[in-house]
Amino acid sequence: MTRLSTTSTSTNSKAKPWHYHITIDLLFLILANSVFHPWITMVFYLCLASVHKHREPLAYYTLCYTAFLAIVEVCIWANHRITYGPHRKVVWENEVIVITGGGTGLGRVLSQMFLRKGAKVAVLDVRQPDEEAMEEMERWDLQWEVVDVSSKKQVEEAVEKVIEQFGSPTILINNAATNVRGLPLLATPTKTTTLSAEQASSTLTINALGHFNTLSVLLPYLTSSKTGAHIVTISSILAHLAPASLSDYTASKAAVSSLHHTLCNELRSHPDRSVFAKVKTLLVEPGQLDTQLFADKTTVPFYAHFFGPVLEAKDIAKEIVRRIERGDGGAIRLPFYAKFMPYFGVMPGTVQLAFRWFSGIDGAMLPVAK
Incomplete structure (x- = not known):
């Protein structure tokens, strides 16, 4: 397949310094895929359970927090589907x-x-x-x-x-x-x-x-x-x-x-x-x-x-x-x-x-x- 070039679309083709990529968006992306992600927090709970600490307060609060995140995710999904309708096949x-x-x-x-x-x-x-x-x-x-x-x-x-x-x-x-x-x-x-x-x-x-x-x-x-x-x-x-x-x-x-x-x-x-x-x-x-x-x-x-x-x-x-x-x-x-x-x-x-x-x-x- 022939490769398409996009070199003309950017006003600055020079390599950017490393600190240019450290932004608040990066920080929120890390949080969204860690402490604010129900699957990640569920893994943390399972890790506690694997060492027989599932009855301790930390495990209990982790499970409740995971359930809360899951409910929020479901509500966001349901709201989006009701607002914009079903997907179409592309x-x-x-x-x-x-x-x-x-x-x-x-x-x-x-x-x-x-x-x-x-x-x-x-x-x-x-x-x-x-x-x-x-x-x-x-x-x-x-x-x-x-x-x-x-x-x-x-x-x-x-x-x-x-x-x-x-x-x-x-x-x-x-x-x-x-x-x-x-x-x-x-x-x-x-x-x-x-x-x-x-x-x-x-x-x-x-x-x-x-x-x-x-x-x-x-x-x-x-x-x-x-x-x-x-x-x-x-x-x-x-x-x-x-x-x-x-x-x-x-x-x-x-x-x-x-x-x-x-x-x-x-x-x-x-x-x-x-x-x-x-x-x-x-x-x-x-x-x-x-x-x-x-x-x-x-x-x-x-x-x-x-x-x-x-x-x-x-x-x-x-x-x-x-x-x-x-x-x-x-x-x-x-x-x-x-x-x-x-x-x-x-x-x-x-x-x-x-x-x-x-x-x-x-x-x-x-x-x-x-």
Whole structure:
């Protein structure tokens, strides 16, 4: 099998120092697979029992703790199944995947991972395919369409070509997004260039309206698929945080997150109950990725990486592929702190202010020269 390269997806290909990998996410991962894992604590109890100490208080408390963890796991599983419905069976050779913005970054990594799985992949991107993509199209079931997703007509024409070559799409990855401008609404001595209405309109058109266009064209095919379908919305955790100087970007991401939730509710309330059972929805709200979107545009305190590490695109892509392969829906929020950000707005104002000061989020965007 031909090896696919992902060297162009990261903004930093240099080897990272060992301490770069020591983060709060690593610590919680260790805890989740040790003292907070019911199978591990059960093994500890069995070890005590093997040396005839099962009647001692330590063994008793260990068994109770294990039972508590097991109940929590079952409740989490039951809640997820009720919320998102049963799994659908995914056979990669039968999947036709449409990825918007698949030319670079996360979209590019996803397309390459899907190709490795044996799926048929159609990339919709404003960029022309590069040399690497041309080679991939010769070796794999990859179709590349130059499309501006803000134009519904262009999306319709591209989807017609995809259906002609691969068949009806079964997975939609709404990933296309424009570059981050990082311009404030209010001028300051250090940031004199402000965001214009035209620039904001451009960002919202590409980042948000593009999702409406692709859904408008592809939903009839996805909901009528006999094997089921997946709709993946790539948003951002910044939709919940709204940092300074990112009003157009955060507004667009808040819009697509809201669009995703509305779509989920419409599928759930559809008169044909089989539609909700077959069509899985997956919302992806990651923290900062090591792609060109924010490259060289932000600065954060020296300790920020420990609490909110910059993610590699392949890590998010692996989790997306894993969820789809399981035939599951839900939400993916990484790194660890991102899981709590949907609740950020209900925290006391002083707590929110303390978090913003500690993270340096409102001063992260560097000034943009005229």
